[in-house]
Amino acid sequence: MMPEATLGTSGDQPTPERILRLANGYWATGILGVAASHALFTHLEAGVDTAERLAAGAGISQRGVEALLDGLVGLGLVELRDGRYRNSDEASAFLVEGKPDCLSDFAKLKLGHVDSLKALPEVVHDGAPPTATVEVADNPHWEKLVTALAAQSVPAARIAADLLRIADAGEISIFDIGGGSGVYSAVWLGLNPAARSTQLDWRPINAIARRLVAERRVADRFSCVDGDFHTTDFGTAVYDIAVYSNIAHQEGPEDNMAIFAKVRGALKPRGTLVVSDYIVDDTRSGPPFALIFAAEMLLKSRRGRTWRRADYQAWLAKAGFEDVSFHPTPTPATLIIAR
Numbered sequence: 235m236m237p238e239a240t241l242g243t244s245g246d247q248p249t250p251e252r253i254l255r256l257a258n259g260y261w262a263t264g265i266l267g268v269a270a271s272h273a274l275f276t277h278l279e280a281g282v283d284t285a286e287r288l289a290a291g292a293g294i295s296q297r298g299v300e301a302l303l304d305g306l307v308g309l310g311l312v313e314l315r316d317g318r319y320r321n322s323d324e325a326s327a328f329l330v331e332g333k334p335d336c337l338s339d340f341a342k343l344k345l346g347h348v349d350s351l352k353a354l355p356e357v358v359h360d361g362a363p364p365t366a367t368v369e370v371a372d373n374p375h376w377e378k379l380v381t382a383l384a385a386q387s388v389p390a391a392r393i394a395a396d397l398l399r400i401a402d403a404g405e406i407s408i409f410d411i412g413g414g415s416g417v418y419s420a421v422w423l424g425l426n427p428a429a430r431s432t433q434l435d436w437r438p439i440n441a442i443a444r445r446l447v448a449e450r451r452v453a454d455r456f457s458c459v460d461g462d463f464h465t466t467d468f469g470t471a472v473y474d475i476a477v478y479s480n481i482a483h484q485e486g487p488e489d490n491m492a493i494f495a496k497v498r499g500a501l502k503p504r505g506t507l508v509v510s511d512y513i514v515d516d517t518r519s520g521p522p523f524a525l526i527f528a529a530e531m532l533l534k535s536r537r538g539r540t541w542r543r544a545d546y547q548a549w550l551a552k553a554g555f556e557d558v559s560f561h562p563t564p565t566p567a568t569l570i571i572a573r
């Protein structure tokens with residue numbers, strides 16, 4: 235397969251290849267999402283390696299499987315050798331069910347989001363959606379998203395745990411704002427048996443988090459506050475660590491600043507805020523994932539966007555954080571540690 239970097243050029247001349255692939259990009263969402271829905275990557279990992287056997291294993295037509303396999307080979311997620319199919323290393327690491335970093339649920343979720351793009355032309359015209367999905371409380375959007383997102387948050391939570399030495403931190407109290415599936419609490423309470431964690435989120439989402447945290451056998455040190463993080467009082471000097479993961483991009487500058495100021499007050503004097511988000515360069519020239527994600531926030535929020543490092547630095551300084559550092563992760567998210 236032609237490497238991505240060379241698509242769209244032949245020698246010095248531009249070619250239409252890359253643009254045609256981009257214009258047909260929804261096929262990638264479809265092929266990946268449907269293959270994940272039928273657990274094809276899980277069957278392949280178990281050694282089911284022909285279209286005929288995959289069709290039988292997944293209970294779908296052989297013609298359908300053959301088209302999916304062609305597409306997956308084209309996308310570089312499946313390899314074909316001597317007539318036998320197998321997962322690429324990437325698919326094996328991130329698309330096989332049962333692995334903690336599995337993104338199959340996310341791929342299935344995104345297949346269901348394709349329809350939402352129909353609204354994009356009007357939203358681009360108007361500058362905001364008629365209803366901001368991310369601002370509706372008790373929204374089924376969140377219930378589906380948070381569990382699918384958990385696999386992406388696991389590596390970031392682990393890296394943050396290393397950076398903050400969570401395992402050796404003793405009796406710490408953690409506050410997770412918009413904690414979603416409860417993944418940060420599940421990972422961190424698992425690493426530190428003396429830590430306690432509180433999550434603030436909408437009531438139905440907190441119910442999802444309680445289930446995940448109970449599955450990880452750390453529920454006795456986990457509590458929830460049901461409510462809106464814009465209006466809920468965070469308390470004063472109560473927490474050692476606060477988390478704000480995958481939230482800043484749905485909020486506008488004023489709300490992010492107000493929340494950072496509330497967090498600073500809720501942290502003990504030497505406390506630490508961890509932010510995880512898709513963060514763009516100060517010149518807005520990269521990285522690609524964070525730049526492209528801005529359109530998702532245009533579609534789903536009134537004021538959200540992917541924000542620059544300089545934005546976070548300014549907001550955090552204004553809120554009273556003096557020491558701010560940025561840390562890459564193997565996912566498109568960057569971690570910010572602010573003290």
Ligand SMILES: C[S@@+](CC[C@H](N)C(=O)[O-])C[C@H]1O[C@@H](n2cnc3c(N)ncnc32)[C@H](O)[C@@H]1O
Binds near residue numbers: 434479480
């Ligand atoms: C993108 S998810 C992030 C979940 C989690 N922090 C993670 O990184 O995996 C955003 C979370 O914020 C919650 N949320 C969004 N707006 C909220 C608000 N105004 N008040 C409370 N929770 C909110 C959603 O319910 C959802 O759980």
